């Protein structure tokens with residue numbers, strides 16, 4: 001549904017080039033939610049702005065539902081509803097007028113338009129503000145209005161740039177629920193976030209971007225598989241006193257096992273993979289009495305730290 005191939009974008013910041021995208025490719029299938037996860041400055045908004053046709057890439061291509069912007073800009077624009085990171089509201093118009101203009105652009109009119117407005121103002125708690133100017137709304141409510149607009153229409157694709165930034169948790173929960181419903185009804189969604197737990201909770205696919213480059217991508221399961229190296233082994237001991245703890249530490253030190261303690265639980269990590277983890281377990285268990293054992297999958301957070309923490313320019 002969304003195909004992005006090898007996008008490059010360099011800004012000129014006061015004569016100094018800033019490479020915001022360095023060959024970004026991704027694809028999103030119909031009805032999927034893809035989370036573009038990355039820290040501040042990673043290039044998320046640049047990608048979103050290119051796809052929204054607000055700025056132009058230096059090179060590379062993209063298309064949505066088989067349509068490239070340069071071939072049919074009108075058709076392309078009608079395929080997507082976008083929530084930009086920085087407000088794209090008519091600040092001097094009322095909430096109602098903002099919604100009307102947006103709906104009309106996508107061909108809504110009469111009863112259908114009024115029904116769509118009613119639906120989204122209720123969804124996002126905007127009904128009491130219908131006649132206020134957008135500029136009179138607080139930041140959080142402006143964001144709600146921006147997002148509400150995209151739920152009025154039935155574009156094939158929905159693109160949201162950090163929509164949950166500064167949003168209160170209740171609304172955030174609602175938004176997550178609404179987005180899942182939209183995906184179920186067949187809309188394809190690209191959402192950017194800096195928040196791992198959001199990507200984890202919402203997205204079918206996750207793309208980790210850092211310094212303008214994609215560092216990892218896949219379903220949560222695939223990302224976990226890629227970080228199989230980071231699996232951790234937890235050994236729970238019964239009543240671990242100071243002496244026993246010291247003895248275990250010394251023993252592990254001798255054997256070259258990388259361990260740390262949290263209470264009476266020993267955490268063993270090994271970059272060499274699961275077999276080496278289990279071998280370490282065998283050695284420790286031979287010598288000390290282990291109460292129980294657990295193998296933890298790496299969390300998306302582990303993955304993120306590994307990818308982003310380790311990724312230089």
Ligand SMILES: Nc1ncnc2c1ncn2[C@@H]1O[C@H](COP(=O)(O)OP(=O)(O)O)[C@@H](O)[C@H]1O
Pocket residue numbers: 011012013018019020038039040041042043044045046047
């Ligand atoms: N208009 C601009 N002029 C110069 N540099 C920019 C501009 N917009 C973004 N950048 C730079 O491009 C990089 C990527 O920015 P951005 O796409 O906004 O990242 P993100 O949305 O992931 O925080 C950053 O280094 C940012 O400072």
Ligand SMILES: [Mg+2]
Pocket residue numbers: 041044045046085161162
């Ligand atoms: Mg951004």
